[in-house]
Amino acid sequence: MTVLEQGQIAIHTENIFPIIKKSLYSDHEIFLRELISNAVDAIEKLKMVAYAGEFSGDTSNPEITISIDKEKNTLSITDNGIGMSADEVKQYINQVAFSSAEEFIQKYQAGSDRAIIGHFGLGFYSSFMVAQQVEIDTLSYKEGAQAVHWTCDGSPEFKLEDSTRSNHGTTITLTLQEEEKEYVEPARIKQLVKTYCDFMPVPIKFEGEVINRQKAIWRDSPTNLTDEDYLEFYRYLYPFQEEPLLWVHLNTDYPFLVKGILYFPKLRPDVDVTQGQIKLFCNQVFVSDHCEEIIPKFLLPMRGVLDSPDIPLNVSRSALQMDRTVRKIADFIAKKVADRLKALYKENWKEYIRSWQDIGTFVKFGCLNDEKFKKQVEDIVIYRTTANLKPAEAEQPSVEVQAEEGDAWKEVNPNAQTEGPYYTTLEEYLERNKARHENQVFYCTDEVSQATYVQLHKSQGLEVLFMDSFIDPHFISFLEREYTDVKFSRVDAEIDDKLIEKDKASDIVDPSTNKTRGEQIKEVFQKALNKPKLNIRTEALKSDDPKGTPPAMVLLPEFLRRLRDMNALVSQDKAEFPEEHILLVNTSHPLIQNLSQLTQGAIIQGEGKSPSAELADMICHHVYDLALMAQKGFDADGMQSFVERSNELLTRLTEQRS
Numbered sequence: 001m002t003v004l005e006q007g008q009i010a011i012h013t014e015n016i017f018p019i020i021k022k023s024l025y026s027d028h029e030i031f032l033r034e035l036i037s038n039a040v041d042a043i044e045k046l047k048m049v050a051y052a053g054e055f056s057g058d059t060s061n062p063e064i065t066i067s068i069d070k071e072k073n074t075l076s077i078t079d080n081g082i083g084m085s086a087d088e089v090k091q092y093i094n095q096v097a098f099s100s101a102e103e104f105i106q107k108y109q110a111g112s113d114r115a116i117i118g119h120f121g122l123g124f125y126s127s128f129m130v131a132q133q134v135e136i137d138t139l140s141y142k143e144g145a146q147a148v149h150w151t152c153d154g155s156p157e158f159k160l161e162d163s164t165r166s167n168h169g170t171t172i173t174l175t176l177q178e179e180e181k182e183y184v185e186p187a188r189i190k191q192l193v194k195t196y197c198d199f200m201p202v203p204i205k206f207e208g209e210v211i212n213r214q215k216a217i218w219r220d221s222p223t224n225l226t227d228e229d230y231l232e233f234y235r236y237l238y239p240f241q242e243e244p245l246l247w248v249h250l251n252t253d254y255p256f257l258v259k260g261i262l263y264f265p266k267l268r269p270d271v272d273v274t275q276g277q278i279k280l281f282c283n284q285v286f287v288s289d290h291c292e293e294i295i296p297k298f299l300l301p302m303r304g305v306l307d308s309p310d311i312p313l314n315v316s317r318s319a320l321q322m323d324r325t326v327r328k329i330a331d332f333i334a335k336k337v338a339d340r341l342k343a344l345y346k347e348n349w350k351e352y353i354r355s356w357q358d359i360g361t362f363v364k365f366g367c368l369n370d371e372k373f374k375k376q377v378e379d380i381v382i383y384r385t386t387a388n389l390k391p392a393e394a395e396q397p398s399v400e401v402q403a404e405e406g407d408a409w410k411e412v413n414p415n416a417q418t419e420g421p422y423y424t425t426l427e428e429y430l431e432r433n434k435a436r437h438e439n440q441v442f443y444c445t446d447e448v449s450q451a452t453y454v455q456l457h458k459s460q461g462l463e464v465l466f467m468d469s470f471i472d473p474h475f476i477s478f479l480e481r482e483y484t485d486v487k488f489s490r491v492d493a494e495i496d497d498k499l500i501e502k503d504k505a506s507d508i509v510d511p512s513t514n515k516t517r518g519e520q521i522k523e524v525f526q527k528a529l530n531k532p533k534l535n536i537r538t539e540a541l542k543s544d545d546p547k548g549t550p551p552a553m554v555l556l557p558e559f560l561r562r563l564r565d566m567n568a569l570v571s572q573d574k575a576e577f578p579e580e581h582i583l584l585v586n587t588s589h590p591l592i593q594n595l596s597q598l599t600q601g602a603i604i605q606g607e608g609k610s611p612s613a614e615l616a617d618m619i620c621h622h623v624y625d626l627a628l629m630a631q632k633g634f635d636a637d638g639m640q641s642f643v644e645r646s647n648e649l650l651t652r653l654t655e656q657r658s
Contacts, residue, residue: 002162033196034123039064042081066206068184080169085140131174138170196286222249242266245355248340260306281307298365338376345380364475382423384466389422453491493558501540528620533579540588551589552627555582577632618649
């Protein structure tokens with residue numbers, strides 16, 4: 001073999017290789033991605049020169065082959081691309097990408113936390129992170145070219161010789177360091193190719209089979225893809241997950257190049273909405289699972305793929321956040337998501353409702369964090385409502401279709417909502433209820449625990465909105481800032497005057513006690529419960545059937561509840577139910593009226609308690625416990641006491657009837 005040249009690689013400092021080996025990436029596995037990327041580039045360049053008429057050979061079967069030799073501890077990557085001549089090896093390998101090593105060293109010694117070597121032309125040199133010796137065997141596509149063999153042992157010294165290679169292309173052979181033997185394990189190679197190179201547009205062969213998927217559907221036109229194509233791709237990316245709700249296909253080449261497919265997943269309680277789920281690619285090469293600096297934070301729980309060569313990957317995260325192009329890309333993504341949601345809202349109302357429980361979280365989070373996005377979607381924020389809306393009142397514009405007879409046209413709404421649960425916008429709610437309670441919104445945050453309160457409002461024709469997602473406590477505060485003239489009242493905060501019967505009979509004074517019935521009942525509960533901080537009120541709740549109303553309700557005023565929640569948030573502790581709350585006793589309920597008769601003279605008069613007075617005490621405790629259950633769960637001791645009192649109460653009642 002003839003030695004063509006021997007010398008030193010042209011770099012400005014001799015500490016380039018120690019930096020490559022120790023400081024380039026925290027994960028040495030990146031080297032395989034870089035070498036395969038270079039191989040793909042070489043194949044694409046050959047196609048370009050063939051298209052230009054400068055190469056007449058066959059380019060129809062491009063491929064990259066990976067081979068390992070455990071005995072020799074070597075790993076090889078071979079392509080049938082454009083190849084290199086001796087002069088090109090000197091230019092692209094020996095000069096280290098035109099002597100840009102100084103800039104490279106400055107960036108990496110400074111501890112930049114993310115990088116793509118290819119942006120500096122240094123992808124090949126990542127091989128020295130894992131290899132004690134690197135060899136290049138290459139033949140240029142040019143007719144009459146001489147194959148060459150380049151060798152370097154990780155020092156600035158190299159050797160360039162003639163080669164006997166007969167096929168155009170390049171083979172990179174790494175003799176691995178002793179501590180890097182994992183890269184001659186077949187399972188490790190397959191895993192790395194699937195992670196980083198699965199969608200590269202060239203077949204990658206290993207042990208006789210193609211091990212990469214190749215087809216990147218995000219580069220196709222949406223018109224060429226079916227719903228099943230999108231769903232199959234999602235299943236491939238995220239196996240064993242529920243089907244996505246819907247997706248957004250990104251495809252723009254001006255003023256930046258961005259392609260991708262983003263999916264709205266069903267949100268599980270254990271999903272961390274602060275962690276990115278989107279896979280970032282650069283020209284179909286996988287870069288990262290983290291897009292926190294690129295994707296608007298309210299879209300981080302979305303899944304899918306984002307591919308852009310215009311994202312500067314060789315800078316720190318803080319610089320990335322300040323990059324103007326990155327900010328524009330983030331705005332573009334947010335707008336495309338908003339456009340997709342608005343289109344679904346208008347074109348398929350039923351599907352929009354079906355997806356709202358999950359996509360509503362994204363929409364509300366976006367409104368809280370992005371003013372532009374808020375303006376784009378504020379008209380499509382909907383809420384489940386207790387109102388039994390007629391189809392004509394449901395959302396969606398009508399369309400006209402020709403009737404069967406003659407040329408008459410009729411108005412229809414194919415998306416009209418014909419059965420519950422029903423949804424409405426806030427503006428429609430306010431307009432619909434302005435005659436009964438102008439600029440007031442009744443809402444519920446827990447359908448189960450607040451069912452009694454919701455039913456009470458429904459029974460009096462008061463419409464209640466359900467705001468029961470984990471983001472809604474923050475969103476309600478946001479709405480109050482947006483609608484400064486609107487009062488938002490949780491159903492269990494206060495009882496509206498429209499729910500109270502102004503019962504004159506309760507104001508009649510009993511001559512024997514000189515107290516009204518309401519005052520007597522209040523005194524009974526005060527003595528039985530003996531809770532100085534408990535505010536007991538007596539009111540007659542409106543109802544056509546008093547038995548259908550609750551005998552008592554625990555209320556926590558809005559400002560007190562919010563103060564409690566804010567303190568819990570600041571202290572990062574569980575919100576405790578305050579001792580100071582309201583027990584509203586419903587004087588129109590038969591149980592309370594019977595209790596009043598039971599206690600007539602028994603507790604107010606005399607020093608000791610009669611059996612009926614003791615029974616009344618137990619009933620008061622039971623009524624209070626039942627009311628309290630709607631506001632908070634009992635701890636172990638509280639539940640035990642409740643069960644014991646209930647059993648004793650039932651025993652007393654059965655004894656009286658025997």
